[in-house]
Amino acid sequence: MKKIYSTNRLVLRTIDTSFTRRVLDYYTRNKDFLMPWEPKREQNFYKPMTHRKTLRREQDLINNLSMLRLWIFKKEDTGFERIIGTLAFSNIVRGCFQSCFLGYKLDKDEINKGYMSEALEKGIEVMFHDYKLHRIEANIIPRNEASINLVKKLGFTNEGLSKKYLKINDIWEDHYHMVLLNEDME
Numbered sequence: 790m791k792k793i794y795s796t797n798r799l800v801l802r803t804i805d806t807s808f809t810r811r812v813l814d815y816y817t818r819n820k821d822f823l824m825p826w827e828p829k830r831e832q833n834f835y836k837p838m839t840h841r842k843t844l845r846r847e848q849d850l851i852n853n854l855s856m857l858r859l860w861i862f863k864k865e866d867t868g869f870e871r872i873i874g875t876l877a878f879s880n881i882v883r884g885c886f887q888s889c890f891l892g893y894k895l896d897k898d899e900i901n902k903g904y905m906s907e908a909l910e911k912g913i914e915v916m917f918h919d920y921k922l923h924r925i926e927a928n929i930i931p932r933n934e935a936s937i938n939l940v941k942k943l944g945f946t947n948e949g950l951s952k953k954y955l956k957i958n959d960i961w962e963d964h965y966h967m968v969l970l971n972e973d974m975e
Contacts, residue, residue, distance in 0.1 A: 794915060795864065795911075796911050798864055799863060799904060799908055800862045801861055801862075801908055801911055802860060802862070803857070803858065804860050804869075805848060806845060809837050809840045809841045811870065811872050812843075813840050814871075815872040815874075815875075816834070817835060818897070819896055822897035825957070825958060826894070826930065826957060826958075827958065828955075828957060828958070829958050855879075855880070855881045856877065856878065856880070857881075857916070858875060858876070858879075859876050859877075859908070859912060861873050861875060861876070861904065872896075874896055874904065875893065877891070878890070879891075879892065881922070886924070887921065888924035889924075890927070891926065893909060900935075905939060906939055906942060906943065909939070909940075909943055913943065917971040917973065921974070922971060924968060924970055925968070926966065926967070927967045927969075928954055928955065930957065930962050930964055930965075931963060940967045945967040946967065946968055946969075947967055948966045948967070949966050950963055950965055950966070951963065
């Protein structure tokens with residue numbers, strides 16, 4: 790599978806361990822911004838070895854076609870020096886399900902510029918056309934109105950509320966179960 794994709798303003802690509810410091814920089818810059826939406830992070834999370842291990846593990850999953858994580862860069866950043874976000878299609882299940890989960894995050898300084906919708910449109914295209922998936926599922930905390938509005942704009946529908954679905958920042962949080970179907974797939 791292809792590993793680099795582009796949109797009008799962005800480059801979406803897989804990365805390897807040579808990007809460890811850039812990943813750590815992204816998470817460090819956005820620590821407070823991401824905190825309400827992510828699992829509680831231990832101190833080790835903010836060390837290079839943690840991200841090096843994660844990148845290795847994710848590369849194996851990508852190679853096995855059970856995950857695709859794309860890191861987001863602005864097109865003018867030709868050296869891929871500053872990560873501005875990421876989107877991940879994880880837990881890809883084949884057989885009669887043909888589905889995955891979607892997660893995404895963007896740099897605090899890049900929100901409300903249309904970058905994430907641009908990146909997700911391309912990512913969805915890849916998952917539906919290249920990976921031939923039938924369903925993409927995104928689970929979103931009800932108070933995250935910006936994220937809910939984003940996926941609705943992309944055509945996701947709400948299939949219901951999952952009570953205490955994920956432990957986010959040390960609290961079991963309810964999540965809306967948002968789903969997008971590949972209507973071109975029979």
